[in-house]
Amino acid sequence: MQNFTFHNPTRILFGKGREDEVGAVAREYGSRALVHFGGDYLRKNGLLERIEASLSAAGIEFVEYDGVVPNPRLSTVKEGIRLCRENRLDFVLAIGGGSAIDSSKAIAAGACMDGDVWDCFTGKAQVEKALPIGVVLTIPASGSESSKACIITKDEGSQKRMCSSPHILPKFAILDPETTYTLPAYQTAAGCCDIMSHLMERYFTQTEQVDFTDRLLEGALRTMLVTAPRVLAEPDNYDYRAEVMFVGNVAHNDLLGMGREEDWACHDIEHELSALYDVTHGAGLTVITPAWMKYVYKQNLPRFVQFAVRVMDVDLAFDQPEAIALEGIHRLEAFFRSLGMPTSFADLKIPADRIPEMARRALDGRPYAGHFAHLNEEDIAAIYRLAL
Amino acid sequence: MQNFTFHNPTRILFGKGREDEVGAVAREYGSRALVHFGGDYLRKNGLLERIEASLSAAGIEFVEYDGVVPNPRLSTVKEGIRLCRENRLDFVLAIGGGSAIDSSKAIAAGACMDGDVWDCFTGKAQVEKALPIGVVLTIPASGSESSKACIITKDEGSQKRMCSSPHILPKFAILDPETTYTLPAYQTAAGCCDIMSHLMERYFTQTEQVDFTDRLLEGALRTMLVTAPRVLAEPDNYDYRAEVMFVGNVAHNDLLGMGREEDWACHDIEHELSALYDVTHGAGLTVITPAWMKYVYKQNLPRFVQFAVRVMDVDLAFDQPEAIALEGIHRLEAFFRSLGMPTSFADLKIPADRIPEMARRALDGRPYAGHFAHLNEEDIAAIYRLAL
Structure with a gap:
């Protein structure tokens, strides 16, 4: 066996109806959230509405950013960073699977740095700080909800690169199996x-x-x-x-x-x-x-x-x-x-x-x-x- | 499956020689430590000396408290609380197994409350705060190094009671298998x-x-x-x-x-x-x-x-x-x-x-x-x- 250090402080809230707690938990980390997701299914199944109601009830203001795509793109990330800066947001809530989470992680890191966030994916820069991140998971697969890693694809040339940092480890993740019933x-x-x-x-x-x-x-x-x-x-x-x-x-x-x-x-x-x-x-x-x-x-x-x-x-x-x-x-x-x-x-x-x-x-x-x-x-x- | 919340932020440093990092890690949490342990074996095998050298190298002052007994006693805890107060200590380092850790947990909680710490074991009071706790584990058994629980025995009447609180979850635990070679x-x-x-x-x-x-x-x-x-x-x-x-x-x-x-x-x-x-x-x-x-x-x-x-x-x-x-x-x-x-x-x-x-x-x-x-x-x- 090799020496190792294990440290995973992400709080996992698992089970039926736990997404109704999102506002109360998020309130520990911020008061102005970017709510980042992709696709219409969250509006259709009412989940987005319930999450936003919970945020509002906890006094959290938020900006919706519906732009996540599979294999998330750097251009999406950059627009998210712009939204965070423009609206002085202090928290990022990802709703979805690995793409929403990874896109949110890159946004959270990029919003706290002066340079180009892509530098963190090429090794030119390190993530020194990030906005706190929360997750409502709807697609179990990537495990990104409690990992330090984030994978983004650069639009030109389709370069897919990883960045890893404890700063982008989500503070909490809400896992309600019922939200996955409609997954194709x-x-x-x-x-x-x-x-x-x-x-x-x-x-x-x-x-x-x-x-x-x-x-x-x-x-x-x-x-x-x-x-x-x-x-x-x-x-x-x-x-x-x-x-x-x-x-x-x-x-x-x-x-x-x-x-x-x-x-x-x-x-x-x-x-x-x-x-x-x-x-x-x-x-x-x-x-x-x-x-x-x-x-x-x-x-x-x-x-x-x-x-x-x-x-x-x-x-x-x-x-x-x-x-x-x-x-x-x-x-x-x-x-x-x-x-x-x-x-x-x-x-x-x-x-x-x-x-x-x-x-x-x-x-x-x-x-x-x-x-x-x-x-x-x-x-x-x-x-x-x-x-x- | 039932709903659950999982949150275990204890940092585990596992492997050969990791105890030499204790000073550097403990420095994140305090500068004046109670070093709590029991028995001569730690002096004989040189572990105590190495740990204290690491603390000193990190600029941490400490008070030794060699008093842990199996099935740890309330009287031992109270003496530890007195030592913390008298010396204005801000951190407790447990060296040993479940007894050392549980005794340290009760000391860490008791040092931060005005009333009697035993009240936290009878349900009369809750742990609201505790000094940060670190562990160097030498007896693998209790799992107390990353648990919220603590079991203490009251001297009179041998009442054995549990107290559980996230405040007494250790901040870090160092697990070096080599320190267990001499365990009978x-x-x-x-x-x-x-x-x-x-x-x-x-x-x-x-x-x-x-x-x-x-x-x-x-x-x-x-x-x-x-x-x-x-x-x-x-x-x-x-x-x-x-x-x-x-x-x-x-x-x-x-x-x-x-x-x-x-x-x-x-x-x-x-x-x-x-x-x-x-x-x-x-x-x-x-x-x-x-x-x-x-x-x-x-x-x-x-x-x-x-x-x-x-x-x-x-x-x-x-x-x-x-x-x-x-x-x-x-x-x-x-x-x-x-x-x-x-x-x-x-x-x-x-x-x-x-x-x-x-x-x-x-x-x-x-x-x-x-x-x-x-x-x-x-x-x-x-x-x-x-x-x-």
Whole structure:
């Protein structure tokens, strides 16, 4: 086990009707809020109205900013920063999923700096300060509601970059499973697979003697294997929606990766699909992850055997470790397909012609991606081709 | 799943040598510290010296208070409060296990109130404020390093009472597995069993549809089943000590009980053994827990079957649920014995003559203890007798 520091002070308010508490909780952090979200569904289902009523009842003035798009854009962020400055806002409330939250995080940081917020995504500057951020989560997937990370895409050139800072960790997040009942099946499935990816990026490690976090990750993955099909079959089952929402939060609050080197190559490799073809992140991950597994499993066969046996329920036959590992990967791929998710470029209708460019962009100047296996440009291109 | 709020801002610094950071971290919270601990081992192994050097290097003045005893006493707390006031101290650093931490918590609260701190343990007063608390953990067991709870025994009458408040949640806790190498075997085993009890008090619930936390708890329990014997066989194996210390922390940081009604009857029933006979808490728990299980398993047979199958690896034969449940309890009891722990009053050399008094005291005026099963005085006496 490696040394680690764990510190996650985000307050999680989980359960039915908790969004009615948003005003009372937000009042601890500010009195003039930017309410940032995207899409009409929040107006149609009445959630926006209830949230704004709660803010008003707590004496919080607010400016609505309805502009979030999937894979959130720097231009959206800049407009949000302008609104915060112009209206002297002191708090940002994100309503939605990872896109709303990440857009809000970048706005909160940018509103407190003189320079260009994009510099925090290129390494030229650090986030020194940010407006306090609150979240009402309606799409469980990204885990961004209690993470320090934020991913933004620059409009020109579609560069997708991450920034990480404790200053942009949300102060609180409200998770009401009922708000996710109307999430379309495809988005629900993509969210479940994104959550599973956050677990697997941590699970596949070369760090030895990490039995406790192994077992927590395995338990979380097994919960998703059982629950994802159930929630698709019964989208308004409270308990199934609650399990997904809770796992999604814990999967990415840092705890389950403590003491172990995490991988994150699949995320790096997938981001080019999202950036160039605007693929839903979770869908890109179900294409990339099995291909990545097939490419790297020999780098630590016992770990892939453990995954196959403990997570995918493959029968153990000690003399055939490779067959067990491959069966585990095969079952995961079949599981993704059973949820209606793509597992190939063909499924996504994406051509192969930009693979060399994507491999170069995925590395973005670094010598390699990933930690379980160090992947250079050639390796990444090979993984894309395995996923054709 | 029930609604819940999860908020645990304690910063965990985990790993080799982390205690050398204590001064730098403590400096964020105070400049005049009470350093509270008990016993000579910290002087002998050099840890106290290293901690105090780190405090001095950070410019923190401190007063040593070497007075912690197991099942910490109110008289010790009052002397600590006097020291804080007399020396105008603004921070309390606990070094040790649950006793040092709980004593420190009560001191930190008492130093900030005009009245008697015992009132916070009887419900007459609330903790409104406390000095900030830091912890260097040397005995993994209680989980008190990131919990809001504190248990103190009043000297006269041996009343053992709990107080809970977010104000006494430690600001940080330093967990270096190497500091636990010299922990005697019996205390190591008792700590492991206390940790397992914290997991089981959460596991045995009547709340339905709590699959995710079930699996996290099962994973944590299985880690302990594998690791506890290993750590007794190899007390200076870093990785085994690390697993125990990490599980001990997570077992009691609240996360694993979210969304489910917890039980805590075994703790209530055990506390009388500790209070009247000064039994090590973990040892009292290995006596009480199997007896409690035998008394209550019929209240939710499927849950005990799940425990037997998923945690204790009992083969599932669907037509014999009761046999499976009992075999799970039997295996847990055998596991406790394999660690050298007592499983009966006889093992502890405790007589049966005070059982009625203990049953009354365990309830302490409440109509019942526990939530998985509601236990009245008669039930509790029956559980004590099952443990003779």
